Every structure is written in C-alpha cells, then in structure tokens.
Amino acid sequence: MRALMTAVYVFLYAPIALVVLFSFNAGRSASEFTGFSTQWYGKALGNTFLVTALQNSLIIAFTSAVLAAVFGTMAALGIQRLGPRMRAVFDGLMAAAIVVPGVVIGIATLVALVAVFGAINPAIASLWPGERPPQFGLGYGSIIAAHGLFTMALVTMIVKARIASLGRDIVEASADLYATPWTTFHQIVLPQILPSVLAGFLLAFTFSFDDFIVAFFVAGSKTTLPIYVFASIRRGVTPEINAIATMVLVASLILILAARVLMREKKTKSTGE
Amino acid sequence: MPMAPKTKRNLVTAALVGPSALWLFVFLVLPFVAMVIFSFGERAPEGGYLPAFTFAQYANLPARAAAFWNTLMLAPVGALLCLLVAYPAAYYLAVKADPRYRLMLVSLVVVPFWTSLLVRTYAWMYILGSRGIPNLLSMIGIEDVRMLNTPGAVLLGIVYGYLPLMIMPIYVSLEKLDRRLLEASADLGAKPVSTFFSVTLPLSLPGVMTGVALVTILLLGEYLIPQLLGGGKVFFIGNALVDLFLQSRNWPFGSAIAVTLVLVVVLVLMVAMRIAWRVSGSRQVDLV
Numbered sequence: 100m101r102a103l104m105t106a107v108y109v110f111l112y113a114p115i116a117l118v119v120l121f122s123f124n125a126g127r128s129a130s131e132f133t134g135f136s137t138q139w140y141g142k143a144l145g146n147t148f149l150v151t152a153l154q155n156s157l158i159i160a161f162t163s164a165v166l167a168a169v170f171g172t173m174a175a176l177g178i179q180r181l182g183p184r185m186r187a188v189f190d191g192l193m194a195a196a197i198v199v200p201g202v203v204i205g206i207a208t209l210v211a212l213v214a215v216f217g218a219i220n221p222a223i224a225s226l227w228p229g230e231r232p233p234q235f236g237l238g239y240g241s242i243i244a245a246h247g248l249f250t251m252a253l254v255t256m257i258v259k260a261r262i263a264s265l266g267r268d269i270v271e272a273s274a275d276l277y278a279t280p281w282t283t284f285h286q287i288v289l290p291q292i293l294p295s296v297l298a299g300f301l302l303a304f305t306f307s308f309d310d311f312i313v314a315f316f317v318a319g320s321k322t323t324l325p326i327y328v329f330a331s332i333r334r335g336v337t338p339e340i341n342a343i344a345t346m347v348l349v350a351s352l353i354l355i356l357a358a359r360v361l362m363r364e365k366k367t368k369s370t371g372e
Numbered sequence: 373m374p375m376a377p378k379t380k381r382n383l384v385t386a387a388l389v390g391p392s393a394l395w396l397f398v399f400l401v402l403p404f405v406a407m408v409i410f411s412f413g414e415r416a417p418e419g420g421y422l423p424a425f426t427f428a429q430y431a432n433l434p435a436r437a438a439a440f441w442n443t444l445m446l447a448p449v450g451a452l453l454c455l456l457v458a459y460p461a462a463y464y465l466a467v468k469a470d471p472r473y474r475l476m477l478v479s480l481v482v483v484p485f486w487t488s489l490l491v492r493t494y495a496w497m498y499i500l501g502s503r504g505i506p507n508l509l510s511m512i513g514i515e516d517v518r519m520l521n522t523p524g525a526v527l528l529g530i531v532y533g534y535l536p537l538m539i540m541p542i543y544v545s546l547e548k549l550d551r552r553l554l555e556a557s558a559d560l561g562a563k564p565v566s567t568f569f570s571v572t573l574p575l576s577l578p579g580v581m582t583g584v585a586l587v588t589i590l591l592l593g594e595y596l597i598p599q600l601l602g603g604g605k606v607f608f609i610g611n612a613l614v615d616l617f618l619q620s621r622n623w624p625f626g627s628a629i630a631v632t633l634v635l636v637v638v639l640v641l642m643v644a645m646r647i648a649w650r651v652s653g654s655r656q657v658d659l660v
Contacts, residue, residue, distance in 0.1 A: 104465075110532070111484050114496055173388045173389070177389035180381070189396075192401070198637065199637070202593045203593060206613060207404050207407040211403035311490050312610070315618075329490060348487050351486060355483055
C-alpha cells in the first residue's frame with residue numbers, strides 16, 4: 100500500500116522534476132545532462148516576445164481575478180437573498196459556467212464578439228466625426244471576460260460554501276445588539292469570509308495564468324504566456340522552453356500553496372481548533 | 373422620504389447580484405445563443421458565417437465522426453484508468469496514512485492539478501519523445517519504439533493530468549466514512565476483504581461517481597493532451613473545433629459540433645446525477 104502511494108507521488112512529480120532538471124542543463128541535449136548552467140533562463144528572459152507574453156498574462160490574470168473575486172463574493176452574498184426561482188436560475192448559470200468545456204466557452208465568446216464587433220465597428224465609423232474611428236476587437240477585454248466567467252463562478256462557489264458554514268446565529272446576534280446591517284457585514288461577516296475570498300482570488304489568478312484553450316480562441320493578436328509556450332513547443336523541444344516551464348511551475352506553485360494555506364486557516368478557525 | 377425597508381432590501385440584493393448576472397448573461401447566455409444561430413448558418417466563401425437557416429451543418433456531423441468516436445471512447449476509458457490508480461491512492465490517504473502527515477500528503481496530490489496542464493503534458497512529450505524513453509531503449513538494443521502520437525500516450529497523459537481530480541472526491545467520501553462501521557463489520561467476523569467490498573466500497577460510491585463524472589466531462593472538451601501527445605493522429609472533438617475555427621474557418625460547422633458537444637456533456641451529467649442519486653439515495657450531489 101505504501102509502495103503504491105510512493106509510486107503515485109513519483110508518477111506525479113518525476114515528469115515535472117525532469118523538466119526542471121533539464122532547464123539547468125548546460126548543453127542543448129534533452130537526454131544527456133552535461134553540466135549545470137542558468138544560461139537558458141537568461142536566454143528566456145532576454146526574449147522580448149516571451150517577456151511581452153508574460154506581461155500580457157499577468158495583466159489579464161490580475162484583472163480577471165480581481166473582477167472575479169469582487170463580483171463572485173457579491174454574488175455569493177446576494178444569492179441567498181434571492182427568491183427560490185431566481186436562485187435556481189442563477190445557480191444553474193453558475194454551474195454551467197463551470198461545467199461547459201473551455202473550448203466551447205472560447206468558441207461561443209469568439210463567435211458572439213466577432214458578430215457584435217462586425218455590427219458595431221461600421222456603425223461607429225459612420226458616426227465618428229474624426230479621421231480615425233475607434234475599432235473594437237479581440238484582445239485583453241475578451242480574454243478577461245471569458246476567464247472571468249469561469250473564475251467568478253469558482254469564487255462564488257468557494258465563498259458560498261464559507262457563508263453556509265458561518266450559520267445565521269452570529270448575524271442575528273449582531274442584529275439583536277442593534278448593529279446596522281452594514282456594521283454586521285463589515286465587522287462580523289467580512290472578516291470571516293475574507294480568507295476564502297483571497298483563496299478564490301488566488302485560484303482565479305492561477306486558472307487565468309495557466310489557461311491555454313480559452314485564450315487561444317479569443318486572444319486575437321495578443322499572445323499570452325501559455326499561447327507562447329504552446330507555439331514554441333510546436334517548433335520543437337528546447338532547453339529554453341524548460342526554463343520557461345519551470346518559471347511557470349514555480350509561480351503557480353506559490354499561488355496554489357498560498358490559497359491552500361488560506362483555505363485551511365479558515366477550516367481550523369471555524370472548528371475552533 | 374425614507375425608503376420602504378422591502379424596497380431597500382431588494383435594491384441591495386440587485387446591486388449584489390447585478391454585476392455577476394450581467395456577466396453571465398453577456399458572456400455565457402448571449403454567446404451560446406449566437407453559437408446556436410451560427411450552427412444553422414452557412415459557411416461564407418472566404419470563411420466565417422453567412423446567415424441562413426439550414427440543418428446542413430448538423431447533417432454533416434458524420435464528416436467528423438472520427439473525432440466524436442475517439443472522444444467518446446477515450447474519455448470514459450481514460451476516466452476509468454484514472455479511477456483504477458486513484459482509488460487505492462485515495463484509500464491510502466483517507467484510511468492508512470498517518471493523520472499527522474495526512475494534510476501534507478493530500479496537498480501533494482492536489483497541487484499538481486493547479487499547475488499548468490500545458491507544462492505537465494509537455495513533460496510527457498519530452499519523456500515519450502524520440503530523445504526520451506525510446507532513446508534509452510535503443511541503448512539496450514530495442515530499436516524503433518514509437519511512444520508519442522499513439523492512443524496509449526494520450527491515455528497516459530489523461531491519467532497523469534486528471535489523477536488529482538479523481539483522487540479528491542473519492543478521498544473526501546472515504547474520509548467521511550464512519551470508522552465504527554468498519555469495526556462493527558470486523559466484530560461480526562467479516563474478513564477485511566469482505567468488509568471492503570460490502571461496507572467501504574459501497575459507501576464511497578458517491579465519491580467515485582463524482583470523480584468519474586467530473587473527469588469524463590472535462591475530457592470531453594480536452595484539446596491539449598491529444599494535441600501534444602496524439603500529434604494529430606489521435607484527435608478529440610476539441611481538436612476538430614480548433615481546426616474548424618482557427619484553420620479552415622468553417623464557423624457554422626464548428627458551431628454545430630460545439631452545440632453537439634454541449635448536448636453530450638449535458639447528457640453525461642444527467643446520467644451521472646441519475647446514478648449518483650441511486651447510489652447515495654439523496655439528491656445532494658456535489659459535482660465540484
């Protein structure tokens with residue numbers, strides 16, 4: 100039993116470890132380790148295409164995660180105040196946002212936005228008084244919108260679970276002590292749900308930062324880091340990709356560990372341990 | 373004049389739910405409607421969409437039968453292979469592992485799921501590629517072994533990519549299991565094996581169902597694993613969709629396939645929930 104579990108961990112981590120190991124390889128070989136070197140990291144960070152893609156990914160992940168955390172938390176708070184019918188519709192749409200495959204989300208967003216832009220852009224151009232009318236197109240906005248859809252539903256789910264575990268009694272106790280609803284929210288509810296909001300934010304950031312397939316459809320001419328990595332892989336395996344992959348791994352590792360610590364803290368607090 | 377309490381309450385609710393409702397409507401409902409409309413259209417000569425009302429795109433679905441066949445075969449097989457590895461692992465974590473280290477051991481399983489699937493799949497491209505295992509095999513005299521771009525490679529990638537997602541729900545259902553039931557079973561003279569099959573396994577079935585349903589549904593829309601490890605030879609619906617939208621630009625046909633894919637997902641979900649109700653005897657199913 101123990102041996103089997105060890106095998107599972109080796110299976111999960113050995114491939115990743117191999118990528119990390121060969122990112123420090125001095126030579127170009129993918130099968131022979133010829134010495135330690137950090138030259139591929141230097142090469143990767145000196146690559147302007149890569150750095151641009153990284154910046155794009157950070158901007159998109161941060162913006163969509165902030166929007167998802169704020170709107171998702173608001174939704175989690177508001178959902179319980181809805182009537183049963185509205186609530187069922189809302190829950191259903193949130194579940195759909197999670198269950199519908201990313202490839203379909205990407206396609207649907209692409210199709211709808213291209214149709215809308217196709218109608219709007221000529222109309223604006225005909226009304227625009229100046230020389231160069233603004234053109235709407237795919238880019239940051241469309242990726243943020245499509246990522247935010249899934250991550251907002253994710254944050255809602257996490258925060259809703261946290262609110263459900265809070266219980267109504269502390270809210271009622273606060274009201275009995277003549278606190279206004281806003282004071283109750285600000286002093287009682289918010290501190291309790293904040294760790295799960297933060298965890299949701301980090302998971303949303305990680306998802307957006309790592310997502311390839313949704314962005315692939317709606318990125319337009321923008322390149323995100325996963326799109327760049329995917330394109331490089333198709334050109335062939337190089338140590339530079341190993342270096343980029345290692346950096347991506349380390350970044351998401353830090354984010355996910357932080358999210359787990361926040362979620363665990365909330366659990367031990369709520370059980371009073 | 374102060375607002376009536378009820379009006380104020382409704383306003384607050386609307387303000388809380390408004391942004392996400394708008395987001396869901398504009399970026400989920402409307403795009404889906406647009407996709408359905410496109411699926412009844414015709415392909416414009418230069419690619420893209422020409423308004424029409426025709427069922428031609430749906431009638432043409434058999435042209436991509438191979439993609440549907442591969443997906444509908446390999447996704448459930450991949451999920452079941454995943455289950456075979458995941459169950460013993462979940463059992464170990466929930467029942468056998470030292471409680472002091474349990475949380476850390478569970479974290480070690482979850483963390484890979486949240487790291488880039490692209491990078492993790494790339495790692496296997498590396499291992500299975502000509503400079504990986506086949507290269508090592510040729511050193512000991514076994515020549516010309518092809519591993520990459522085979523169904524086996526895709527299945528391996530699937531098990532690797534989705535193992536954490538399969539382990540978690542099974543682990544949760546096993547952890548909730550009342551230990552006293554196991555002791556009672558042993559006290560009544562049952563051997564460990566028969567306790568497992570008559571007590572542990574049936575009680576963990578909801579977790580098993582959740583895991584299989586989750587992984588199967590995600591696999592139905594998979595693109596990266598067949599693309600990188602199947603190399604265009606083993607392709608899924610997701611690969612057909614990328615081809616139709618980004619290369620051959622046949623949007624109406626692609627939309628018809630995407631709509632069909634959603635219907636398949638819904639069907640799988642309904643079957644899974646129906647079975648889950650039966651095994652757990654309740655209507656509570658946590659799919660996520």
